[in-house]
Amino acid sequence: MGDNFVIDHFGGIIVSGAARFGNNCRIRTGVVIGLRRIDEPRAPVIGNNVDIGAGAKLLGPIKIGDNSIIGANAVVLNDVPENSVATGVPAGIKPRGRAPNLPAR
16 A cells, blocks of 8 residues: 555445555545456556545556546446546546545645
């Protein structure tokens, strides 16, 4: 796990031991970050400054780009480019409105 990893509203969170996190990531209650299939033991790689909403599911060998937001209850099965927002089931991906102005931590 990267620096400044935050779990907001802890409860029901499942994270595969194979998952990787960058710096300044935040996850909320009910999030699952894990394998898509048992015969493919690869989990998500999450970039820096990623915010993962309550109940989101990130599954399989995917990459979540820096400065991205994963919406509440989204089911993410594909890569999310940096500076993007992923919402829905399955998740649709769109660019963020503007580059984030993130404070230094």
